[in-house]
Amino acid sequence: FIQMLRSAKKRDVLQLLRRAPEEMRPFLVEAAVATQSVASLAALSDFLDFSKEPSSLLEKFLYAAAFSPRPSGELLHLVLDKLDGKQLAPETWETGIVAVGSLVGKLCQQKLCGLQVVERGLETILRGLRGAEEEPEVVIYLLALGNAMLPETIPTLLDHAENGPTAVTAAATSALQRFPTPHISSKVKRVMRRIFHQKRKSYDKTCRLAAAEILLHNHPLPMDVINILLAASEMEMETATFLLLKVQNSL
Numbered sequence: 001f002i003q004m005l006r007s008a009k010k011r012d013v014l015q016l017l018r019r020a021p022e023e024m025r026p027f028l029v030e031a032a033v034a035t036q037s038v039a040s041l042a043a044l045s046d047f048l049d050f051s052k053e054p055s056s057l058l059e060k061f062l063y064a065a066a067f068s069p070r071p072s073g074e075l076l077h078l079v080l081d082k083l084d085g086k087q088l089a090p091e092t093w094e095t096g097i098v099a100v101g102s103l104v105g106k107l108c109q110q111k112l113c114g115l116q117v118v119e120r121g122l123e124t125i126l127r128g129l130r131g132a133e134e135e136p137e138v139v140i141y142l143l144a145l146g147n148a149m150l151p152e153t154i155p156t157l158l159d160h161a162e163n164g165p166t167a168v169t170a171a172a173t174s175a176l177q178r179f180p181t182p183h184i185s186s187k188v189k190r191v192m193r194r195i196f197h198q199k200r201k202s203y204d205k206t207c208r209l210a211a212a213e214i215l216l217h218n219h220p221l222p223m224d225v226i227n228i229l230l231a232a233s234e235m236e237m238e239t240a241t242f243l244l245l246k247v248q249n250s251l
Helices: 002-006 010-019 022-035 038-047 055-066 073-083 090-109 116-131 135-148 151-163 166-177 186-196 205-217 222-232 237-250
Strands: none
Touching: 002 022, 010 022, 010 038, 022 038, 022 055, 038 073, 055 073, 055 090, 073 090, 073 116, 090 116, 090 135, 116 135, 116 151, 135 151, 135 166, 151 166, 151 186, 166 186, 166 205, 186 205, 186 222, 205 222, 205 237, 222 237
């Protein structure tokens, strides 16, 4: 079916989407995203009205975009245009922002970071994060940054990891866990030590464990291992056992 869509013209794809029974539309939207031809993306742009379509169909489109293994810049452009300046249902907006992060990350993996639309996607996330006032909104933007996995966003993630409330710290440390070892610098490790050992304030157990994992999974220093073991002796049994297993695995 995708092979067929690749050779179809825009008007044919659009007619197919409009005339299909309602229960078939999610499948057709997913197939059109997978095709990623100019015609299919143009048809999707005309067909999908984010102010009118049921949120389930829009989420199907956004999930298909986010999980696309080798997305194109045109697909990211389409997602950004559909999100830009629209009054969206909260769940659709959340899925859309996280999808933008995923698309930016995958395009950069394809060495396409220099595309103007990729820069626009990253700026959309960072601008939204700077302007976010509610904690759940901040968390969504941090999840998007975690999906993008761009080294230049690490300082932003570190700031939120160390200084944010519990949900924000958890989202930021979770995002940092996704980065490969070459990007876990001494600065990242210093912040993770402060979080794990609660040098500046108290942190939730989940956040401390995530910080410990980052230290243990990225060329740990002997002193880090010793200090984590010493701290584990003062924790509840379940947490201490978890940390001990992590230490054993890293050794």
